[in-house]
Amino acid sequence: MNIEIKNIIESYLLETTSDENINPREISKEGYIEVQKTTNELHGDYYSNIAMKLSKVLKKNPVDIGEDIKKGLLGRKHPQIKNIEIKKPGFINFFIEDSKxxxxxxxxxxxxxxxxxxxTKIKKNIHIEFVSANPTGPLHVGHGRGLIFGKTLSNMLRIQGHNVFTEYYVNNIGKQIDILSISVILSLIDLKRPFDDVDIYKGKYISTVANKLKLKYRDLLLIHKDSLSGNKVYESFLGSLKKDFNSYLVFRDTVIDIIINDYIKKDLEDLNVQFSNWFHESELIKDNFVYQILEKIKSKGLSYVKDGAVWFKSTKYGDDKDRVLVRANSALTYFATDIAYHSLKLDKYDHIINIWGSDHHGYVPRLTNALKGIGYDTDKMSIHLIQFANLYRDGEKMSMSTRSGEFITLKSLADEIGPDAINFFYINKKIEQHLDFEINTALSKxxxxxxxxxxxxxxxxxxxxxxxxxxxxxxxxxxxxxxxxxxxxxxxxxxxxxxxxxxxxxxxxxxxxxxxxxxxxxxxxxxxxxxxxxxxxxxxxxxxxxxxxxxxxxxxxxxxxxxxxx
RNA sequence: GGUCGCGUAGCUCAGCUGGAUAGAGCAUCUGGUUUCUAACCAGACGGUCAUAGGUUCGAAUCCUAUCGCGAUCACCA
CATH class of the missing domain: 1.10.730.10 (Isoleucyl-tRNA Synthetase; Domain 1)
Incomplete structure (x- = not known):
């Protein structure tokens, strides 16, 4: 309806005005004539501010311009328009016929x-990645916001008719995963001694996972218990573990599978979230794909070697310092694999969407610049940063740290307040806003x-x-x-x-x-x-x-x- | 210190592609069920839209600065 009115105004102006100050092309420009719904019924159904806009070019009082337009339009008998009123300082208010x-x-x-x-008229292939929580434990309430927002966005994009491909990026390699594996191992051999240089995961689920693996691995691990027990430092513990225990990688993958299948996937099912695909970070390494990308970066002169590590020249793009792509111990950083992952997505989709926690904000320009540097059109990528959600009960803030194990799982929250409340409260506020979530509100009837x-x-x-x-x-x-x-x-x-x-x-x-x-x-x-x-x-x-x-x-x-x- | 986000009623927040008198819920106070579900409704109270400038017909909305809160500044992910 507002478009109808816009067209009525437009054709009227184009036909009647002879003022040389008015450029017909300007008038026909998208957005020049604005017609919007009113917020107050006294102002009718729709209003336009065109008279005020024109008053400058015509050097005429906007109310007078409005009256002219009103007279002209009413004289032309548009059946859907019941009345037009001009209100100071120059609004043109349209009253629609009741039947209409x-x-x-x-x-x-x-x-x-x-x-x-x-x-939509323009159907796109859209990739949307969200949640992607490290598989180091069950989802907790802090993950809920990105999860529900991502799901809702996917729903909306599908309704618009886009091909939507949802993906969970599983960080299944790296230091955090090693720490997770070790946490399970320590639980398996009842070695509860913390390290000097790193915190292990302490949640209850660790022993549950360990119990599940007991029969398969306990004997094997006991053999190594003595040789491992002398280490108080994580790095050397991991080193000897990897040397002595040649099936470490299999063990690590098994732990991740259990966490994903027994915890994360179940949590997601409860909230009716299915991913088109679960993409494992390790897939990027398998066929040397990451190294091809690194080579590309090098060939563009955007990387160099220093102190045994490979660095990306992010200072070239305004970053405080250059960033490491390959560590001195030849391990790839998250940054390196992430560039590869995103280049893969950009190759395949018309548009890619990432939903990240706002703690990643400093990382966004780094990744964007790296991708731009090797020739990608980063306008095809949008990143939504979500502010943290705080959970309150009886006005008291609740903690949520995965490491300490003192966190509230998303599942326990869903069990308590129900999926309807979860689905509502996490998206009821715009994502740039901090979210305070009071459990009592969700419970009140x-x-x-x-x-x-x-x-x-x-x-x-x-x-x-x-x-x-x-x-x-x-x-x-x-x-x-x-x-x-x-x-x-x-x-x-x-x-x-x-x-x-x-x-x-x-x-x-x-x-x-x-x-x-x-x-x-x-x-x-x-x-x-x-x-x-x-x-x-x-x-x-x-x-x-x-x-x-x-x-x-x-x-x-x-x-x-x-x-x-x- | 740099960067990003946020400062709106006592509290939790809408509104922000510039528009007419800044809106809800909670809290406080006052009313309303012989009636289709009172898990509801009607009313009162409550505001320098953080502050100061700027842009213009017009600013909570855009720009700049300042203050306050949060996040972030790794060879973690």
């Missing part, structure tokens, strides 16, 4: 696939808890629908004259714009805000206006049916249930 505004109700009820409206509030609206409507026959809905917009009905119609009319904006800017919280507002408006309506009286008012039934359908679609988008009974 109310037609949204039947539009929604008849529409079998509401999301069809949001299909009243207005304090927006999830219940929205679901309750849905269930209430369901009860109404069950009481009437909806086979023959006589809808007459003239019956919807109550201000609260008009408010609901306004909201229904804005759902397309809201969801479009949320999808285009990848901001799911715009939709949850909208759903809450719609529920609020419905509850108020419900309390004040009788829908089923002596006689059934089918126009009102239709109206709330449309509301319910939008609520349900919105909730489903976030994997939140829309209960029919509460």
């Amino acid at each position: 505004r109310a037609s949204i109700v039947t539009d929604i009820i008849k529409n079998n696939n509401i999301f069809e409206k949001f299909k 009243d207005k304090d808890n927006p999830v219940y509030y929205i679901q309750y609206a849905h269930a209430r409507i369901e009860k109404i629908i069950q009481k009437v026959s909806t086979d023959n809905l006589n809808f007459d917009d003239r019956e919807l004259i109550d201000p609260k009905e008009q408010e609901l119609l306004r909201l229904l009319n804005s759902y397309v714009q809201t969801i479009e904006q949320a999808m285009d800017t990848l901001q799911p919280q715009l939709i949850t805000n909208y759903l809450y507002k719609l529920s609020q408006s419905f509850h108020s309506y419900y309390a004040n206006v009788k829908i089923i009286g002596e006689e059934i008012n089918y126009s009102r039934v239709s109206l709330v049916m449309a509301v319910q359908k939008i609520l349900k679609n919105g909730l489903n988008l976030f994997d939140i249930s829309a209960p029919e009974d509460m």
